[in-house]
Amino acid sequence: MAKRPNDTTVIDRFADIYLEKLKGKTDINRLILNLIADDLTDLERIRNYMVIEEYYNLLRENNGISYLTLIQLSDKYDLAERQIQNIVYKWSEKYKKYSNVADKS
Numbered sequence: 001m002a003k004r005p006n007d008t009t010v011i012d013r014f015a016d017i018y019l020e021k022l023k024g025k026t027d028i029n030r031l032i033l034n035l036i037a038d039d040l041t042d043l044e045r046i047r048n049y050m051v052i053e054e055y056y057n058l059l060r061e062n063n064g065i066s067y068l069t070l071i072q073l074s075d076k077y078d079l080a081e082r083q084i085q086n087i088v089y090k091w092s093e094k095y096k097k098y099s100n101v102a103d104k105s
Helices: 008-021 028-037 043-061 066-077 081-095
Strands: none
Touching (some): 043 066, 043 081
């Protein structure tokens, strides 16, 4: 069965409940640490997101030279170039809004 994107009402309800749990006193760092502590996400997923964001920015700076971009990210994250390549190609679609949220607006 294919994964169905989340309805925005589910996301809104989750945000309300989770922020209530944090008693409204949170910043983005505390929120992320709490999501990790509660096993709602993990460091690898966050790292993958950062790799993808930086990949496309660096690719523009490197005039579309992919191998140079892979080498730079490999050094920065202390991962093999092949691992960086796999992250970019396997995870890029998963971080796009249309694959996760069914926006009804």
